[in-house]
Amino acid sequence: MSQVRVHNFSISLDGYATGEGLTEEAPFGHAGRRLHEWMFATRFGCELFGMPGGSEGVDQAFAERTNLGIGAEIMGAGKFGPPGWQDQASWRGWWGPNPPFHTPVFVLTHQEIPSMEMEGGTVFHFINESPERAVAIAQEAAGGLDVRIGGGPTVVRGFLQANLIDMLHVVQVPIVLGRGVRLWEGLEGIEQHFDCEIVPSPSGVAHLTFSRRQ
Amino acid sequence: MSQVRVHNFSISLDGYATGEGLTEEAPFGHAGRRLHEWMFATRFGCELFGMPGGSEGVDQAFAERTNLGIGAEIMGAGKFGPPGWQDQASWRGWWGPNPPFHTPVFVLTHQEIPSMEMEGGTVFHFINESPERAVAIAQEAAGGLDVRIGGGPTVVRGFLQANLIDMLHVVQVPIVLGRGVRLWEGLEGIEQHFDCEIVPSPSGVAHLTFSRRQ
Numbered sequence: 001m002s003q004v005r006v007h008n009f010s011i012s013l014d015g016y017a018t019g020e021g022l023t024e025e026a027p028f029g030h031a032g033r034r035l036h037e038w039m040f041a042t043r044f045g046c047e048l049f050g051m052p053g054g055s056e057g058v059d060q061a062f063a064e065r066t067n068l069g070i071g072a073e074i075m076g077a078g079k080f081g082p083p084g085w086q087d088q089a090s091w092r093g094w095w096g097p098n099p100p101f102h103t104p105v106f107v108l109t110h111q112e113i114p115s116m117e118m119e120g121g122t123v124f125h126f127i128n129e130s131p132e133r134a135v136a137i138a139q140e141a142a143g144g145l146d147v148r149i150g151g152g153p154t155v156v157r158g159f160l161q162a163n164l165i166d167m168l169h170v171v172q173v174p175i176v177l178g179r180g181v182r183l184w185e186g187l188e189g190i191e192q193h194f195d196c197e198i199v200p201s202p203s204g205v206a207h208l209t210f211s212r213r214q
Numbered sequence: 215m216s217q218v219r220v221h222n223f224s225i226s227l228d229g230y231a232t233g234e235g236l237t238e239e240a241p242f243g244h245a246g247r248r249l250h251e252w253m254f255a256t257r258f259g260c261e262l263f264g265m266p267g268g269s270e271g272v273d274q275a276f277a278e279r280t281n282l283g284i285g286a287e288i289m290g291a292g293k294f295g296p297p298g299w300q301d302q303a304s305w306r307g308w309w310g311p312n313p314p315f316h317t318p319v320f321v322l323t324h325q326e327i328p329s330m331e332m333e334g335g336t337v338f339h340f341i342n343e344s345p346e347r348a349v350a351i352a353q354e355a356a357g358g359l360d361v362r363i364g365g366g367p368t369v370v371r372g373f374l375q376a377n378l379i380d381m382l383h384v385v386q387v388p389i390v391l392g393r394g395v396r397l398w399e400g401l402e403g404i405e406q407h408f409d410c411e412i413v414p415s416p417s418g419v420a421h422l423t424f425s426r427r428q
Binding site: 013014015040070172175176177178179182184185186187188189190191196199200204206208 | 227228229386388389390391392393396398399400401402403404405410411412413414418420422
């Protein structure tokens with residue numbers, strides 16, 4: 001049975017998944033790299049940048065799950081580019097010619113944009129659909145594999161509100177960001193649908209796994 | 215050296231330390247008992263209600279620290295009673311004739327109220343002072359022992375903002391409350407003053423200890 005999963009979704013102690021002031025130079029605004037340092041320090045994170053080394057402990061164990069058994073991703077317009085990317089004809093995502101997805105990726109946007117076929121198997125499709133329809137489309141494209149909801153926070157929230165998420169992996173980073181976009185907003189009582197497990201890492205972050213109750 | 219400490223301060227995943235709709239019947243509003251179930255299940259919590267038994271693990275280890283070496287408490291008016299308690303001449307706190315403090319307790323309120331001497335060594339004093347002055351007064355009364363900041367969230371926040379807290383023990387409960395009063399509001403960057411350690415409990419909560427960097 002194809003699952004809908006969220007991985008490596010980093011938030012601050014006060015629940016912000018991104019900071020304020022998002023630009024092309026600062027994709028996470030004033031949060032900078034702070035929400036994802038834990039991942040950059042893992043082997044998984046190093047490989048993303050073509051670097052050797054990286055940690056092999058609990059952070060790595062969680063980080064590398066993100067691609068296992070995934071056949072498609074759904075992401076929000078805000079993850080695909082900085083505000084206004086829809087008006088830059090040359091914008092093809094943050095990730096260069098060979099993005100790290102290697103599957104179909106469905107970008108939720110109100111604008112009609114032709115699909116972009118990238119190297120390495122990533123194809124960006126642009127759709128204007130409800131969470132339910134987006135999941136159905138992505139599951140079809142995933143050919144029986146799982147679908148990852150790639151973020152940002154507003155998108156993850158929408159899929160949680162629609163009760164479409166089977167597994168949510170949140171990484172709590174011990175910083176107080178103060179401003180930005182929060183994950184938990186509008187999700188009162190959401191814990192009733194999930195079993196929650198928390199495990200700390202020597203890096204200082206904590207991994208929270210929410211798995212849907214059967 | 216007398217320290218200023220916060221213990222057993224429970225918050226939801228979305229950072230609320232109390233819910234919405236506080237009344238005499240519902241001191242934590244719609245949060246009910248959910249933020250403190252972990253503590254009621256410990257031996258410490260059972261003893262508070264004169265009950266035998268209770269758990270002896272990590273939750274108990276943290277819970278019982280709250281009274282060790284404490285010579286005075288400072289609390290907000292909102293912890294002492296429901297909204298408007300200042301106008302009920304008979305109100306002497308939630309805790310009955312023998313409150314569980316057994317030290318001087320300084321209640322921050324704008325109203326002039328005579329001190330209340332209770333059984334068991336607890337004396338409630340009512341003061342209208344800044345966090346700095348309140349700490350000085352409480353340390354004087356504590357006779358060299360430590361001072362506990364008892365909450366609620368607005369009060370803890372104020373003392374954190376004034377950089378007066380040496381140790382902060384937060385208990386993160388895996389529920390999303392959605393509304394109420396948040397701990398972390400207005401504290402951007404506060405982590406720079408603290409070392410943070412997190413340890414999960416089999417009960418499902420996680421204990422976060424913030425100790426001030428020297």
